[in-house]
Amino acid sequence: MNLVVKIGSSSVTTDHLDVNHPVVDSICDQLALLHSAGHRVALVTSGAIALGLGRLGMLGERPADLVTLQAASAVGQVNLIAAWAGKLAERGLVSGQILLSASDFMERRQYLSARATLGRMLDQGIIPIINENDAVADDEIRLGDNDRIAALVSGLVGAEVLVLLTDQDGLFTADPRRFEDATLIEEVQEVTRELASLAGGRGTTRGSGGMVTKIMAARIAAWSGVETLIAAASNPEALSSAPTRRQGVGTWISKSRRRLPSRKLWIAFALPSSGFIQVDEGARRAIRDKGSSLLAVGVTGLGGAFAAEDAVEVVSEDGGIIAKGLARIGADELGGELQRRRAGLASDVSALAMHRDDMILLEG
Numbered sequence: 001m002n003l004v005v006k007i008g009s010s011s012v013t014t015d016h017l018d019v020n021h022p023v024v025d026s027i028c029d030q031l032a033l034l035h036s037a038g039h040r041v042a043l044v045t046s047g048a049i050a051l052g053l054g055r056l057g058m059l060g061e062r063p064a065d066l067v068t069l070q071a072a073s074a075v076g077q078v079n080l081i082a083a084w085a086g087k088l089a090e091r092g093l094v095s096g097q098i099l100l101s102a103s104d105f106m107e108r109r110q111y112l113s114a115r116a117t118l119g120r121m122l123d124q125g126i127i128p129i130i131n132e133n134d135a136v137a138d139d140e141i142r143l144g145d146n147d148r149i150a151a152l153v154s155g156l157v158g159a160e161v162l163v164l165l166t167d168q169d170g171l172f173t174a175d176p177r178r179f180e181d182a183t184l185i186e187e188v189q190e191v192t193r194e195l196a197s198l199a200g201g202r203g204t205t206r207g208s209g210g211m212v213t214k215i216m217a218a219r220i221a222a223w224s225g226v227e228t229l230i231a232a233a234s235n236p237e238a239l240s241s242a243p244t245r246r247q248g249v250g251t252w253i254s255k256s257r258r259r260l261p262s263r264k265l266w267i268a269f270a271l272p273s274s275g276f277i278q279v280d281e282g283a284r285r286a287i288r289d290k291g292s293s294l295l296a297v298g299v300t301g302l303g304g305a306f307a308a309e310d311a312v313e314v315v316s317e318d319g320g321i322i323a324k325g326l327a328r329i330g331a332d333e334l335g336g337e338l339q340r341r342r343a344g345l346a347s348d349v350s351a352l353a354m355h356r357d358d359m360i361l362l363e364g
């Protein structure tokens with residue numbers, strides 16, 4: 001089985017911004033078990049920034065400026081990879097470092113190249129140790145969220161299971177840090193908006209994730225045909241029991257019934273959105289129930305300075321996201337049509353705002 005496992009900064013590092021050796025050892029033990037059982041595993045690890053800040057003696061409040069954080073990540077990435085590669089080698093495993101950037105998911109050629117390299121590593125029994133290339137990615141293009149990277153990687157390598165290891169046992173009915181009666185949700189069939197709101201806010205100060213990014217990552221994974229397990233990094237069997245889909249170790253999130261082709265996954269989850277197109281109820285139904293393209297006649301508003309071929313969200317009158325896709329015409333032209341129609345002037349109501357082949361339905 002192909003698996004992708006992601007572990008967050010709050011688990012990989014200690015309060016003193018040092019490597020959390022017991023946790024890393026336990027994950028390496030489990031990786032070794034999986035490897036000897038013939039499974040192929042890629043590891044996505046955070047912790048570069050946290051470890052770098054530790055090495056630089058910046059133990060207080062996390063600096064706000066990005067360049068300092070980038071410099072810290074360059075320092076910490078070395079420690080991070082040394083810890084993982086060293087401990088894996090002690091268990092007879094060969095690993096290699098892959099640093100990914102947003103453009104590796106956004107540009108088709110790079111996407112295919114990353115896929116080929118990762119695939120070859122897995123074929124050769126090498127454990128890829130993956131992080132974002134934090135040191136050089138500026139804020140504009142930084143993905144900044146390893147949960148999402150892990151989900152995108154799980155699609156990239158055709159994983160069956162994505163394991164997100166964190167400092168909680170899984171997803172709870174309420175924030176367990178605040179509500180004593182919160183209980184663990186063991187199974188989720190579909191990631192809905194209500195579920196995302198259950199997940200509460202940000203995690204710890206060391207990590208950037210929290211449950212929301214995990215839920216969103218699980219959604220990407222689901223659309224990629226991958227099941228997700230959210231479990232505690234401190235649980236010594238969470239990862240190794242993933243191939244048997246053992247219940248009780250965390251929250252399992254099912255894959256969705258239909259699997260999006262990789263081009264649609266790329267449009268839906270890798271491309272940043274440059275704006276939105278708001279549509280009326282008729283257009284919403286036509287898109288959702290009949291698989292129609294979006295025509296200018298159904299557009300009731302728009303936002304952002306998007307051009308043709310940019311990715312935009314399609315939202316309903318109440319602001320909920322219905323779909324995402326590539327606009328066929330830019331905001332200026334579409335806005336012009338809208339204004340003319342509103343003013344009762346002749347407008348091209350059948351102008352194609354978004355073609356169905358470039359659109360991914362995201363409702364529900």
Ligand code: GLU
Binds near residue numbers: 008045132144147
């Ligand atoms: N890439 C960042 C790091 O290694 C972490 C990003 C995240 O927390 O998701 O420090």
